Amino acid sequence: MTDPYRPRRSVLYVPAANDKALAKIATLACDAVIIDLEDGILPADKAAARDKLAGILATRPKRRCEMLVRINPLASEWGADDLLAASKAEADGILLPKIGTPRDILEAGDLLDDNFAPDSVKLWAMIETPKALLNIGAIAELGRDPASRLACFVAGTNDLAKATGTLVTPDRRYLMPWLMQLVLAARAGGLHVIDGVANDFRDLDAFARECAEGAAMGFDGKSVIHPNQIEPANRAFSPSxxxxxxxxxxxxxxxxxxxxxxxxxxxxxxxxxxxxxxxxxxxxxxxxxxxx
Known part of the structure; x- marks a missing residue:
């Protein structure tokens, strides 16, 4: 785990186009918020969503809460512009989707360096492809080099299941080996690691069980898609x-x-x-x- 400790028990995704959800951020007790420019935004709306970043981050909560931006893949038509806009808006971190190799992290870091982004802008990596899992050890090693900016892994369980055809059961038995591999690699690289989302945000009992399971596996926190999931995540990933x-x-x-x-x-x-x-x-x- 990185030192000093920074709470990342609950990491809430909020689409950049959802004004109602954005307005509630200051009232929520999540440890981190990820403003989403990728999956939560339709292609026709991506440029407009990016243009809102500066205003969103300018009104960030005064309390301790990391503010990150999930950009579109760098290889896409929006990725590079997303990255630079997030950096210019002084996001605490940038979540990179669909990575496959260490080169994906290094390219993003080089682009930030070339545009004089402050060292405080960190990179988080979505681990959501089979290729990323096959290369997870080499990717995690970047965590030992501060120049890489890499600080955290986020499990993309939905995309992993889709890419592999894996059946997602309530106990996540078929995903478990990959999740444990992800935790192990993160620890080897001195990185934080966040568990994936639970899609049924209404079943808070099942969500609490999944959080307890994730904490027992060694994750630092949980991806959250609804405010009602914040309290169970904070409780599960806090010392009892x-x-x-x-x-x-x-x-x-x-x-x-x-x-x-x-x-x-x-x-x-x-x-x-x-x-x-x-x-x-x-x-x-x-x-x-x-x-x-």
Missing amino acids: PEAITAARTITDAFARPENVGKGVIAMDGRMVERLHLSEAEKLLAKAAIIGA
Whole structure:
């Protein structure tokens, strides 16, 4: 996970053409908003939607909330203009769809560099094609190079299922190997990683189960398509009270004078190592940042 921790528990997609939804952003508790220029916009409306970016981002919420833009693929007729407009409007990040190789990330970064985009503009990558999954290790390695700007992966489960013919079941059993591969690659590259969308936004019980599953798999947050999904996502990807209590118990134990120099201590009949202390400290820092 990148350091310092930045909450990305709930990442809400809002089409740039949906004025009603855009007006509600400031009232929502999501950690990040992705203004969508791609799937959520008809081809005839894409240029007009792009022209709205500056106004949308100029009125961003004052509270902590990342504002990103999902552009059209760079190879499309809209992609390059989308990228430069998002950068000029000072988006916190730009989500690249339909990537397949590291070159797709590097080309976007080069275009930003050539147009003097500030280093604060980060790149997120949609992992939604078979080619991207086959190249996921090499793509993730870019996360180790700050010059690449790559900060986060987003699982594009709908597109993956469509491209492969995979049946999407309630337990996502056929997608699971790819999702775990995505988490593993993200961690190897020091990247955040966001789980894919749940299409039935009315079934909040099923959504909560999917969030809990994603958190258990190691994802940092969940893609959200409706405001009602924000609270369950925030809850699932926040440390639980029980986890916070357990973490404090570990840090308190290692802080005792008799344990300061020890690499391993016994607690409640089990061995606890310094790696567990490091995990506990990270969890408590995360809880402090999000106010858990």
